[in-house]
Amino acid sequence: MNHPDKFGLGLRPTIHDVAHAARVSLATVDRVLNGRNGVRPATRERVLAAVKAVGYERDVAAANLSKRREYRIHFVLPAGPNSFMRGIEDEVASLCGPARQDRVQLSLQTVPPFDAPGLVTALHAIDPKRVDGLAVVATDAPIVREAIDGLVARGLPVVTLVSDVPSSRRGHFVGIDNVTAGRTAAGLLGRFCHDRPGDLAVVAGSGLVRDHVERRLGFEQVIRTEYRQLKVLPSIEGLDEPDLVDELLSDLLAQNPSIVGIYSLGAGTRGVSRALTRAGLARRPWTVVHELTPHARQELRSGVFDAVLHQDIGHEVRSAIRVLRARIDGRPFVPAQERIRIEVFLRDNIP
Amino acid sequence: MNHPDKFGLGLRPTIHDVAHAARVSLATVDRVLNGRNGVRPATRERVLAAVKAVGYERDVAAANLSKRREYRIHFVLPAGPNSFMRGIEDEVASLCGPARQDRVQLSLQTVPPFDAPGLVTALHAIDPKRVDGLAVVATDAPIVREAIDGLVARGLPVVTLVSDVPSSRRGHFVGIDNVTAGRTAAGLLGRFCHDRPGDLAVVAGSGLVRDHVERRLGFEQVIRTEYRQLKVLPSIEGLDEPDLVDELLSDLLAQNPSIVGIYSLGAGTRGVSRALTRAGLARRPWTVVHELTPHARQELRSGVFDAVLHQDIGHEVRSAIRVLRARIDGRPFVPAQERIRIEVFLRDNIP
DNA sequence: TTCATGCTGAGGTACGTTGATCAGGAAGCG
DNA sequence: CGCTTCCTGATCAACGTACCTCAGCATGAA
Numbered sequence: 001m002n003h004p005d006k007f008g009l010g011l012r013p014t015i016h017d018v019a020h021a022a023r024v025s026l027a028t029v030d031r032v033l034n035g036r037n038g039v040r041p042a043t044r045e046r047v048l049a050a051v052k053a054v055g056y057e058r059d060v061a062a063a064n065l066s067k068r069r070e071y072r073i074h075f076v077l078p079a080g081p082n083s084f085m086r087g088i089e090d091e092v093a094s095l096c097g098p099a100r101q102d103r104v105q106l107s108l109q110t111v112p113p114f115d116a117p118g119l120v121t122a123l124h125a126i127d128p129k130r131v132d133g134l135a136v137v138a139t140d141a142p143i144v145r146e147a148i149d150g151l152v153a154r155g156l157p158v159v160t161l162v163s164d165v166p167s168s169r170r171g172h173f174v175g176i177d178n179v180t181a182g183r184t185a186a187g188l189l190g191r192f193c194h195d196r197p198g199d200l201a202v203v204a205g206s207g208l209v210r211d212h213v214e215r216r217l218g219f220e221q222v223i224r225t226e227y228r229q230l231k232v233l234p235s236i237e238g239l240d241e242p243d244l245v246d247e248l249l250s251d252l253l254a255q256n257p258s259i260v261g262i263y264s265l266g267a268g269t270r271g272v273s274r275a276l277t278r279a280g281l282a283r284r285p286w287t288v289v290h291e292l293t294p295h296a297r298q299e300l301r302s303g304v305f306d307a308v309l310h311q312d313i314g315h316e317v318r319s320a321i322r323v324l325r326a327r328i329d330g331r332p333f334v335p336a337q338e339r340i341r342i343e344v345f346l347r348d349n350i351p
Numbered sequence: 352m353n354h355p356d357k358f359g360l361g362l363r364p365t366i367h368d369v370a371h372a373a374r375v376s377l378a379t380v381d382r383v384l385n386g387r388n389g390v391r392p393a394t395r396e397r398v399l400a401a402v403k404a405v406g407y408e409r410d411v412a413a414a415n416l417s418k419r420r421e422y423r424i425h426f427v428l429p430a431g432p433n434s435f436m437r438g439i440e441d442e443v444a445s446l447c448g449p450a451r452q453d454r455v456q457l458s459l460q461t462v463p464p465f466d467a468p469g470l471v472t473a474l475h476a477i478d479p480k481r482v483d484g485l486a487v488v489a490t491d492a493p494i495v496r497e498a499i500d501g502l503v504a505r506g507l508p509v510v511t512l513v514s515d516v517p518s519s520r521r522g523h524f525v526g527i528d529n530v531t532a533g534r535t536a537a538g539l540l541g542r543f544c545h546d547r548p549g550d551l552a553v554v555a556g557s558g559l560v561r562d563h564v565e566r567r568l569g570f571e572q573v574i575r576t577e578y579r580q581l582k583v584l585p586s587i588e589g590l591d592e593p594d595l596v597d598e599l600l601s602d603l604l605a606q607n608p609s610i611v612g613i614y615s616l617g618a619g620t621r622g623v624s625r626a627l628t629r630a631g632l633a634r635r636p637w638t639v640v641h642e643l644t645p646h647a648r649q650e651l652r653s654g655v656f657d658a659v660l661h662q663d664i665g666h667e668v669r670s671a672i673r674v675l676r677a678r679i680d681g682r683p684f685v686p687a688q689e690r691i692r693i694e695v696f697l698r699d700n701i702p
Numbered sequence: 703t704t705c706a707t708g709c710t711g712a713g714g715t716a717c718g719t720t721g722a723t724c725a726g727g728a729a730g731c732g
Numbered sequence: 733c734g735c736t737t738c739c740t741g742a743t744c745a746a747c748g749t750a751c752c753t754c755a756g757c758a759t760g761a762a
Contacts (some may be wrong), residue, residue: 014718025741030720038739061412061453062638062718065747081666102412187699191657195546222699306542314687336665339702344695348538348573351529365748376711381750389709416717489734 013054033058058161060329064103071104072130073324076122077137077161077319078113082240082267083293084313085110088161091317104321106318114206114239116141123147124133128156133324135174137167140210152283157327159320162311163211171327174320176311176342178211182218182265184342185288188307190227192286197229197258201252201285205240205266215265215290230261238268245271246278263291273299293344300347310343364405373401384409401665411680415454422455423481424675428474428488429464433591433618434644435664436461436488439512442668448557455672458482465557467492467588474498481508484675486525489516491561507696508678510671513662522678527662529562533569533616533685535693536639539658540612541638549578549611552603552636556591557615566616566641581612589619596622597613597629604630615640624650643696651698661694 024047032047033037038045049055056144063069075092076086095101112118116139124147126134134151138144138160148168150160154183157171164173189200200223204212216235223232235251238245245268253259253275260283264272269289276287284304289296292310299305319338326333345351370380375398382390385396390398401407414420426443428436432452443459446452463469465670467490475498477485485502489495489511499519503509508522540551551574555563567586571644587603589596596619604610604626614638615623620640627638635655638646643661650656670689696702 012718016718026719027721027742028740031740034720036721040739043739059416059718062416063720065410065413065416065717065749066719066721068720068747177702180702184695184697184700187697190699191697192542192545194543226699303761312692318688337669340665341692341694342700343692344535346538346542347534348541348577349535349693351528351531363748377749378712378751379710382710383762385750387751391709394709409746413717414750416719416747417749417751419717419750 007297010060011332013056014059015056015296017054017170018047018050018056021054022047051226053205060331069103071132071321071325071328073104073106073135073321074126074131074133075106075108075161075320076119077108078111078242079110080113082113083295084162084267084291085113087313088137088317090182091133091313094164095317095321101321106321108239114208116144116208117240119144119215120147123151126151126156128154131156134158134326135161135320135324137161137212138163139208140165140213141208144168157324159323159327161316161320163209165210172323172325172333172338174316175211176340178214179221181309181342182215182220182263184218184309184344185215185223185263185265185307186219186222186227188344189263189286189288190223190230192306193227193230193260196260198258199233199256200258200261200263201233201249201256202235202268203245203262203264203268203272204235204237206237207235212266219263219265233259236272240267242268242270242274244268246274248273249275250278253281259285261286262288267291269293270295270304273304276304288350292343297350300345300350303347306346308345310338311346312343318338352435358364364407364411365389365410366407366674368405369401369407370383370396372405373398380609397684405573411682412521420454421535422672422676422679424455424457424484424486424672425477425482426457426459426486426671427470428459428461430461431464431591433464434646435513435618435642436464438664439488439668442664445666452672455676457672464507465490465559466558467495470495470645471498476628477502477507479505482507483679485509486512486671486675488512489514489561490559491516492559495519508675509673512671514560516561521629523674523684523689524665525674525689525691525694526562529565530569530572532660532693533566533571533614534573534640535569535660535695536566536614536616537570537573537578540637540639541574541581543657544578544581544611549609550582550584550607551612551614552584552600552607552610553586554596554600554613554615554617554623555586555588556619557588558586563617568587570616584610589617589622591618593619593622595619597625598622600626601629604632612637613639618642620644620650620656621646624655627655637638643694643701647652648701651696653702654698658694661696662691667691 015026015029019026029047030041032044077088092106096106111122116267119139122144134156145165145168147169148158148165151171159172159174160170162175205215207213220232223230236248238248287305288307289305290309292308296308300308323333323338365575366377366380370377380398382393428439443457447457462473470490471494485507496516496519497515499509499521503520509521510525511521513526553567555567558564571583574581587599589599600623638656639658640656643659647659651659674684674689
């Protein structure tokens with residue numbers, strides 16, 4: 001066993017060690033650590049120096065035990081049939097049951113989709129005294145940004161989930177890099193179509209949500225610089241509703257016979273496959289969509305979809321909780337651990 | 352705020368509640384819960400029934416605080432220049448420093464690569480009294496299986512990392528599904544080569560490690576059933592050494608002009624790109640490799656590699672620790688959370 | 703009957719932290 | 733000088749669990 005304690009360890013220092021090193025009492029250390037008043041600046045400095053010197057880190061478990069802390073975390077997400085959002089709901093629900101997290105209490109509410117004022121109303125109704133952390137699937141609009149900033153200003157840690165509001169003061173965005181997702185789709189479609197110049201259709205949900213905008217952006221970046229033989233058509237906006245998507249895409253396919261590829265970057269992908277199968281084209285366009293729903297899985301198997309880009313809902317919900325817990329405790333989190341991966345599924349690697 | 356506590360919560364029951372419900376004292380509950388003797392079977396049953404009735408779950412944080420528990424987790428992995436393994440080492444080291452996990456003490460040792468007897472010697476030297484959990488990157492051989500089973504029999508929780516020994520009694524395998532990885536590579540190469548029949552070269556490290564065998568298997572499954580116009584050549588075994596890979600692959604490319612794709616499923620990918628650039632072919636074969644090392648990243652950018660399959664080292668190490676902690680505590684873990692993702696990188700979505 | 707043995711209850715201390723209270727000291731003020 | 737005000741130390745009771753001791757009771761064997 002040739003590991004002569006290759007990596008350092010030893011027992012964790014406690015507040016006792018800090019108190020001893022700073023030559024003050026436990027009470028004073030506690031006052032400094034918990035930001036209570038009644039400590040002379042000079043003494044405070046001495047304590048903080050001692051903390052660094054002995055390498056003290058608060059034992060969060062012990063602290064929480066003592067405080068009887070509960071992390072009340074609230075989720076706000078769009079209502080509607082979007083199976084991705086319903087998946088988040090299920091995931092949150094599953095974390096409330098018997099396998100309930102350490103001291104985490106989850107609650108959840110839904111708001112109308114693609115509706116900034118409705119979301120703002122809901123955010124204003126949140127009482128920072130009754131909630132310790134907030135995760136929100138946001139519509140990107142100035143009034144939403146203001147509502148989020150207001151909650152942050154009142155001391156409530158907030159993370160955005162799935163779709164970001166980058167200009168806001170939210171503490172973190174939990175979700176995939178949507179520009180990269182669009183680039184990935186483009187990279188795949190570009191390679192799939194490398195022998196077949198033509199047009200690419202883009203099916204979006206709405207230009208109002210950030211994730212859709214960013215995916216389109218990334219997609220176009222790559223196609224226009226790397227795959228000049230392909231042309232990206234203007235987006236269809238199907239509001240994530242299968243029927244509307246079906247209708248709009250069917251029209252487009254009928255009018256434009258040179259479509260060789262389709263990128264569906266929102267929800268409502270049932271509409272895509274319906275339009276495709278009904279069109280009865282001689283040669284099917286290469287198709288890349290988002291989110292591995294049961295339906296998408298089936299279409300992948302049957303060869304209607306060629307690739308599905310996916311984000312793991314469970315990972316996102318757990319990540320949101322971890323990040324909020326850290327922010328509530330005033331701890332840093334490990335960014336690398338919180339990177340949400342874009343998964344690529346082909347018919348050959350469906351889990 | 353329309354969440355009338357949609358999901359249940361309430362305070363956690365404690366041993367006090369159990370004692371009260373079972374009409375016994377705290378001491379007896381404690382004896383039952385911690386498997387100490389001196390409790391009549393009838394009483395034990397009453398306590399266990401009460402545990403279920405009140406839905407008691409041990410507060411692991413409080414228990415660990417009381418026990419002053421330390422989780423001593425030991426890693427065993429192959430030595431050598433393999434940058435993937437060195438990455439694991441770095442990751443383990445980084446978790447020892449200031450950001451040290453809650454009560455986790457990590458140690459690590461290396462053994463000669465592709466050397467079953469050497470690994471067995473190392474495993475036999477491990478004292479289950481000085482270590483609480485073991486993560487091992489294993490060579491797949493009967494003697495290794497026996498060594499692992501021996502440790503498990505002596506009460507040491509063991510997980511395999513990256514490469515599995517499925518017939519052993521290890522508690523869990525932390526790593527990607529390597530058959531699926533091979534299938535993914537095949538799905539990509541098959542689509543990339545859809546207009547270009549020919550041969551596919553496979554560059555492996557060794558037939559002795561399970562992960563390489565499984566990747567080859569998955570690869571072949573897909574090509575032979577879905578892409579009949581392509582033929583998979585016998586694997587080259589380059590022992591993950593760039594020079595040997597270069598030599599063997601150069602020979603193969605020279606002898607076989609009909610190679611349209613390459614799947615490098617082990618390490619030593621420097622050898623692949625060297626052989627490819629030196630060969631100076633009119634039309635470059637489509638190339639898929641494993642692990643996004645700095646070198647692979649560069650070759651992806653420059654267009655020598657078309658896709659890189661990747662597993663996140665940090666996630667694997669953290670997952671191994673989480674799973675071992677759960678097993679040490681005798682708790683179940685969340686399998687969905689521990690699924691290691693296969694990431695697909697193209698030049699367009701490099702992080 | 704006597705005594706050992708097994709089971710149970712009662713109570714304590716500890717783990718590291720929080721959040722109190724209380725007393726005493728120093729400093730500043732009039 | 734005495735007084736208030738601010739800082740600091742000392743001490744304690746929790747939090748939920750683990751682990752220990754000791755006393756008491758019942759049971760069965762000798």
